[in-house]
Amino acid sequence: MITYAATQADATNRLFAAIWGEAVTALEHASEVIVVGYSFPSTDHHFKTLCHLVLRRRNFQPYSDVWCGTVANGGEGEVFAGVQRNLPAVNFHLVTTGLEGLAREYKAAARIAAICCS
Numbered sequence: 001m002i003t004y005a006a007t008q009a010d011a012t013n014r015l016f017a018a019i020w021g022e023a024v025t026a027l028e029h030a031s032e033v034i035v036v037g038y039s040f041p042s043t044d045h046h047f048k049t050l051c052h053l054v055l056r057r058r059n060f061q062p063y064s065d066v067w068c069g070t071v072a073n074g075g076e077g078e079v080f081a082g083v084q085r086n087l088p089a090v091n092f093h094l095v096t097t098g099l100e101g102l103a104r105e106y107k108a109a110a111r112i113a114a115i116c117c118s
Contacts, residue, residue, distance in 0.1 A: 020050060027054040032065040033087055034106070036099050039072060040082025051086040062088040069095045069102030 027033065027050075040047075066089035072079045080094045093109070095102045 020046075024050060024054055024057070027051075028057045031063060032067070033063050033089075034067040034069075034102070035083060035087070036069045036102060039070070039075070039079050040086060042082070048086065055088070060088075062090050065089055065091045065093060067093040067095070067102060067106055069097070069099055071096065071098045 066083060066087045068080060068083045070076060070079045076094070076096050080092075083094070084092060093105060095105050097104075
């Protein structure tokens with residue numbers, strides 16, 4: 001068992017509270033979200049709570065787009081189910097070729113949107 005001095009634990013708690021607070025604010029105001037390399041484990045209750053708080057603050061409005069890049073080596077279905085469960089969106093872009101593939105597809109979608117909407 002690892003124990004920390006009370007002052008170290010307090011400083012760590014304040015640091016993470018600030019980081020998570022900034023994440024809530026950013027996700028609350030985002031129109032799209034890009035996720036790279038996070039597997040959305042069912043045991044991450046802190047992240048689930050953060051997502052629920054954000055959804056409530058957004059009045060349960062979905063994001064326009066959620067992009068997720070992973071190389072889950074066979075577990076992509078579970079990762080993508082976690083994305084859809086925690087980050088509701090009008091459009092999901094699920095990429096299994098990692099960061100490079102995600103960047104390629106995101107850039108291609110941006111070019112298409114620029115052509116179609118200009």
